[in-house]
Amino acid sequence: MKRRRFLTGSLAGGALLGAGLDAVAPRSVLAAGTRKTVVLQPNGKYDFLLKGGHVIDPASNISEIMDVAIAGGKIAAVDRNLPAADAKRTIDASGLYVSPGLIDIHVHVFYTFTPFYYLLRFVVADDVCLPAGVTTCVDAGSAGIDTFPQFMEIVRKSRMRILAFINISAPGMDMNEHDPLTFKIPPMLPGGEGIFAKYPGAIVGIKSAHYGPRVPYDAIHTPWASVEAAVEVGRRNDLPVMFDFFARPAEGNWPARTYRDLVLEKGRPGDIHTHFLSKPPYIDENGKVARFFVEAQEKGFVFDVGHGGGSFRWDVAIPFIEQGFKPDTISTDLHAGALLGAAVSMTNVMSKFLCLGMSLEDVIRCSTANPAKVIRRPELGTLKVGSTADVAVFEVLTGEFDYRDAGMGKLHGNKRIQNHLTMFGGEVAFDPWGLNSPFWKDMPQRPRPSGADAGMDGD
Numbered sequence: 001m002k003r004r005r006f007l008t009g010s011l012a013g014g015a016l017l018g019a020g021l022d023a024v025a026p027r028s029v030l031a032a033g034t035r036k037t038v039v040l041q042p043n044g045k046y047d048f049l050l051k052g053g054h055v056i057d058p059a060s061n062i063s064e065i066m067d068v069a070i071a072g073g074k075i076a077a078v079d080r081n082l083p084a085a086d087a088k089r090t091i092d093a094s095g096l097y098v099s100p101g102l103i104d105i106h107v108h109v110f111y112t113f114t115p116f117y118y119l120l121r122f123v124v125a126d127d128v129c130l131p132a133g134v135t136t137c138v139d140a141g142s143a144g145i146d147t148f149p150q151f152m153e154i155v156r157k158s159r160m161r162i163l164a165f166i167n168i169s170a171p172g173m174d175m176n177e178h179d180p181l182t183f184k185i186p187p188m189l190p191g192g193e194g195i196f197a198k199y200p201g202a203i204v205g206i207k208s209a210h211y212g213p214r215v216p217y218d219a220i221h222t223p224w225a226s227v228e229a230a231v232e233v234g235r236r237n238d239l240p241v242m243f244d245f246f247a248r249p250a251e252g253n254w255p256a257r258t259y260r261d262l263v264l265e266k267g268r269p270g271d272i273h274t275h276f277l278s279k280p281p282y283i284d285e286n287g288k289v290a291r292f293f294v295e296a297q298e299k300g301f302v303f304d305v306g307h308g309g310g311s312f313r314w315d316v317a318i319p320f321i322e323q324g325f326k327p328d329t330i331s332t333d334l335h336a337g338a339l340l341g342a343a344v345s346m347t348n349v350m351s352k353f354l355c356l357g358m359s360l361e362d363v364i365r366c367s368t369a370n371p372a373k374v375i376r377r378p379e380l381g382t383l384k385v386g387s388t389a390d391v392a393v394f395e396v397l398t399g400e401f402d403y404r405d406a407g408m409g410k411l412h413g414n415k416r417i418q419n420h421l422t423m424f425g426g427e428v429a430f431d432p433w434g435l436n437s438p439f440w441k442d443m444p445q446r447p448r449p450s451g452a453d454a455g456m457d458g459d
């Protein structure tokens with residue numbers, strides 16, 4: 001099956017590229033005058049019924065109005081007209097979209113680790129992901145084998161699901177990434193005392209990142225040292241590698257390190273390049289996307305957004321999307337700089353692709369089914385019956401919404417994805433506007449907040 005589908009007419013006239021976008025009347029389902037009420041009853045085989053939403057589950061090829069029932073933390077049924085009489089809590093999802101909990105495969109949530117070298121602060125996964133409908137995130141190389149035990153403390157303390165691409169450099173994401181002497185392969189091999197045996201299921205791949213090196217090439221600091229070490233570990237563990245990579249010209253007797261070689265020669269099908277919409281040289285002087293992108297994607301090499309603080313540019317993203325080359329996965333690369341910069345959140349990054357002309361179904365596919373496949377956890381990112389009940393309930397606002405890129409430039413868009421409710425493992429993990437709450441006067445007893453709402457002594 002051909003993996004790429006070309007967009008049709010959605011960027012007609014280039015209206016989105018400049019100031020000529022037609023005004024669109026602002027519209028919000030929740031602002032439209034129909035208040036939503038949760039219906040409660042003591043008994044029912046379902047714990048929750050999300051009623052009347054437009055379900056988008058690309059893994060099941062569903063994009064239509066359906067009900068989603070949840071029982072025992074799992075998806076119990078997805079069908080038309082499931083009876084509210086069967087559910088303890090029926091949430092009115094009419095006018096809203098219901099999708100699998102989103103998967104963000106590039107974040108930095110090892111918040112107790114400070115990589116001073118990059119002047120970055122990392123972020124708290126639950127706080128930045130759950131509000132955006134993200135229920136699974138993958139930390140992209142913040143930790144290496146030396147720091148992985150501390151990272152796992154954060155994984156254990158978090159509510160949501162945090163997985164990891166482990167850094168090929170043992171200390172993790174700091175200046176040691178430039179030093180091949182820190183690429184310790186034996187303890188990263190399968191079995192025995194290795195890191196993969198110690199933390200089964202926690203590591204979904206290897207990260208190779210930022211490898212300069214900052215010194216001239218020599219017998220140790222070879223052009224591909226980081227990429228080759230990561231691919232070796234990936235190959236031995238049968239796991240993908242995520243590359244944060246930049247090309248470097250020939251130096252002395254050392255040949256040029258090219259991007260084409262990364263995606264077609266060094267990388268394997270299933271390996272990932274993150275930040276692929278960041279570098280203007282990917283577009284040739286005629287404005288065309290380099291041919292090898294298409295070749296590599298057709299072979300199964302994965303192109304991930306990894307927006308971050310500086311890795312998403314309109315002058316790259318627009319030609320790619322206009323020419324029919326879509327990302328395989330949408331991700332944020334959230335750290336403090338990205339959170340406070342132009343990335344903001346998963347839904348903000350997804351909204352940009354919606355405004356660039358991708359369909360909502362494709363945007364959701366790149367944020368659910370595709371990333372699940374890339375991290376080889378196909379049981380995630382879907383609402384198939386029996387799956388863990390990770391769910392996002394959101395709306396697509398229409399109006400005049402502007403977005404910024406890493407080059408400080410603004411694009412006029414007309415859509416914004418606004419998440420309203422997130423469920424993780426069948427429990428409500430984010431619901432600030434009370435889709436799951438009765439009117440306060442109708443509650444004979446008002447419980448103290450619990451779960452995500454609970455503070456010190458319920459404050």
Ligand SMILES: [Zn+2]
Binds near residue numbers: 108140308333
């Ligand atoms: Zn990153």
